[in-house]
Amino acid sequence: MSQILIHTPSYVWAILAFLVLRGVLALRERDITPVRLAIIPVVMLLLALQSVGARYGLGSAAMGAWLAGAVLIGLQRWALGGSRVVAGKAAGTLRVRGSWAPLLMMLAVFAVKYAIAVLQAVQPQLADGAGFALPACGLLGLCNGYFLGQLARDLAAGRALASRAPAPGAACPH
Numbered sequence: 528m529s530q531i532l533i534h535t536p537s538y539v540w541a542i543l544a545f546l547v548l549r550g551v552l553a554l555r556e557r558d559i560t561p562v563r564l565a566i567i568p569v570v571m572l573l574l575a576l577q578s579v580g581a582r583y584g585l586g587s588a589a590m591g592a593w594l595a596g597a598v599l600i601g602l603q604r605w606a607l608g609g610s611r612v613v614a615g616k617a618a619g620t621l622r623v624r625g626s627w628a629p630l631l632m633m634l635a636v637f638a639v640k641y642a643i644a645v646l647q648a649v650q651p652q653l654a655d656g657a658g659f660a661l662p663a664c665g666l667l668g669l670c671n672g673y674f675l676g677q678l679a680r681d682l683a684a685g686r687a688l689a690s691r692a693p694a695p696g697a698a699c700p701h
Contacts, residue, residue, distance in 0.1 A: 531645055539641070546637055550630025558615035558622050561685055567629060568674035571636050575667045578640050582647060588657060589664040596668025597675065604676025610684035611677070621685045628673070636670045639663055 549567055575593065576585075583589035612621040643663055646654035653659055 531649070535641075543637055546633040547630070550633050553623075553626060553629040555625045556622060557625075558617065558620040560620055561682055564612075564621060564623065564681060564685075565678055567633070568671075568678045571633065571674050572671050574640065575636060575671050578643060579664050579667065582643060582654070583660055583664065587660075589660040592661040592665040593668035593671070596665040596670075597672035598668075600669045600672030601676035601679070602672075604673055605679040605683075608677060608680050610680050612681045612684050612688070614688045621681070621688075623681070628677075632670050632673050636667060639667050639670070 553567075579585075579587075579590050579593050611624045611626060615622045643654060646659065
C-alpha cells in the first residue's frame with residue numbers, strides 16, 4: 528500500500544485537496560450564481576467521462592453502466608429530490624443550503640477513479656474485466672447522476688423563483 532501511495536503523482540493529491548476544499552465550502556450556506564452552482568457537477572462529469580472513456584472506451588459496456596447509473600439517480604434527484612436553493616440576497620444569485628452530500632459524492636468519485644487507476648497499474652487484466660469495470664463505472668455514474676440531477680432540480684427551483692420575483696423597479700405592494 529505504501530508503494531501505491533508513494534508512486535501516486537502529486538497532481539492527484541492536489542486534486543484531492545481541491546475536492547476536499549470545495550466539499551468543505553459546500554457545508555455552509557452561501558449565495559452563488561447558477562453558473563458557479565454548475566461548476567462541481569460539470570467538473571465531476573468531465574473527470575468521470577475522461578476516466579471511463581480513456582480506460583474502457585466511450586462505446587463500451589462500462590460506459591453503458593456509467594450511463595445507466597447516471598440516468599437512474601439523475602432522474603431520481605431531479606424528480607423526487609428536494610431543492611437546496613432559495614432566492615439569494617443579490618439579483619441573479621441563489622442561496623444554497625449547506626450539505627455533506629457534495630463532499631461525500633466528490634470523495635466517492637475520487638476513490639473510484641483512484642481505485643480504477645491503481646488496479647489498472649497493478650493488475651490490468653482485472654481492471655479491464657467486466658466484474659470490476661461495470662460496477663466501478665456504474666458507481667461513477669450514480670455519483671455523477673446525483674450531481675447532475677441535483678443541479679437540474681436546483682436550477683429549476685431557481686428559475687421558478689426568478690419567474691415569481693417582481694420586475695426590477697416595480698413598486699412593492701404595501
